[in-house]
Amino acid sequence: MEAKFRKPSARTAGAIALVAAATLVAGCSKSKTEAPPAPVAEVGVFKVAPEALQITTELPGRTAAFQVAEVRPQVSGLIQKRLFVEGADVKAGTALYQIDAATYQATVSSAKAALAKAKANLMTSGPKVSRYKELVAIEGVSRQDYDDAVASNEQAKADVESAAAALEQAAINLKYTHVNAPISGRISRSTVTPGALVTANQTTALTTVQQLDPIYVDVTQSSEDMLRLKRDIESGGLKKSGGLAKVTLVLSDGSKYAEAGKLQFSDVSVDPGTGNVTLRALFPNPKHDLLPGMFVRAVVESGVDEAAIAVPQQGVTRNAKGQATALVLNKEGKVEQRTLVTGATLGDKWLVKSGLVAGDLLIVEGVQKVKPGAPATAAKPAAAVAGPAGGAMSPNAKSAH
Structure with missing residues (x-):
């Protein structure tokens, strides 16, 4: 004989639903309380x-160079030779250029002759004054002649000094035909070549020496x-x-x-x-x-x-x-x-x-x-510390200085 099943009543179905809902809520509450706490971040510190x-x-x-000297000619003339290697080190006083010295040598010779002439004139004017001094005392010559002799002697002395100064100036100009390095240092390129005409104290430097x-x-x-x-x-x-x-x-x-x-x-x-x-x-x-x-x-x-x-x-x-x-x-x-x-x-x-x-x-x-x-x-200090490109420094790291 077949068993007969009866449809559950509305009251029974409601009870079953309440039990299921309570079970689900209890499960959710339990899962929330049992979730592990979020980990605390670990950081590297200094x-x-x-x-x-x-x-x-x-x-x-x-x-900037310690010393800079622009080399310029102090006399005029033609450059005959360049006596240095561009870019080399030179000592003070080293000859750098040779200017044609023929005219300056002639001037020195002329000045020497003028000095000799002036000295010869002085050799006659001096004794003349001494003689006239004795004669003017006994009225052998006039006072005017004596005064003229004294003036001529002083003029002869001045001529000697002037000729000597002219000779010294001529000798200096002759020396300046050798253009020398004013300081020690490294020399730059030359702005002139042999055959160029240069003038005394021109604005353009021949070369430059830098210490x-x-x-x-x-x-x-x-x-x-x-x-x-x-x-x-x-x-x-x-x-x-x-x-x-x-x-x-x-x-x-x-x-x-x-x-x-x-x-x-x-x-x-x-x-x-x-x-x-x-x-x-x-x-x-x-x-x-x-x-x-x-x-x-x-x-x-x-x-x-x-x-x-x-x-x-x-x-x-x-x-x-x-x-x-x-x-x-x-x-x-x-x-x-x-x-x-x-x-x-x-x-x-x-x-x-x-x-x-x-x-x-x-x-x-x-x-x-x-x-x-x-x-x-x-974090605990690391055994090795990375450099400035990246990585943490340990708390005990010293500052670089």
Whole structure:
């Protein structure tokens, strides 16, 4: 006999639905309470610590010869010979050109003859005065004749001196037919060739001699930076280095010049067009690696900051206003944003004037994983620290200076 199934009543169906709904809600509540908590971000930090640093300023500049002498003829004539190799080093007094000396030699000979004639006249006028002096005492000659003899003798003496001066001038002109190097240094190209006619003290130089060892480096600094540096030194924020400030050079190809120089002086006036002051440094140049007119960057020691704070550049960013900002892990283990005032760069670090204090944990790795107010933990110091191209610095890393 077939069993007969009855359709459940509406009351029974409602009870079943309530039981199913309660079971589903309980399952969802249980899944929510059992979900694992979000992990706290781990970041690399740099522990801020003040230290004594040599503060430097990098300034653009150009090299200039220590001495420059433009060689010009002091007498006129034809160039017979060029006696130097262009681009060579010459010593002071070295003959550079030979000017035709024939006419000057003739002038010397003429001046010698004139001097001999003047001396001969003096030989007769002197004794004549002595004789007339004795005769005028006994009225053997008139006083007028005696006075004429004395005047003639004085004239003869003057003629001798004049002839001697003319001979000296002729000898000097003859000497100037040898055009010599006025200073020691490297000589440039010649602007004339043998056969050219030159004139005394002409405007066009025959060649130029430049002393390259030592050599000057002229750099420019804004007057505002100079005033700021002066105020920092006067307030005690910076201690001035003793003696002349040390200067190092970075060449145009990025290499460092081997020799260190000394700052010589600062210009006494400000350029009204640029607002800059010129500083001049002196560098040894034994190998002549530096040539006049080269572009360089000079790193000038400004002073010593005994409580400087320098932090890795990867820990400092800029906001929309262009202000320097940094993320710091505070004592409560939360990320805090700071606004900084930065100074110069020291290698791969920023010099921070305000915004950070000793003991702060600056986040330098994992900055993209956190935001202000979020919790974070400091990673343990790594065994190796990456360079400025990337990677975090350990909290114990020292600032490069």
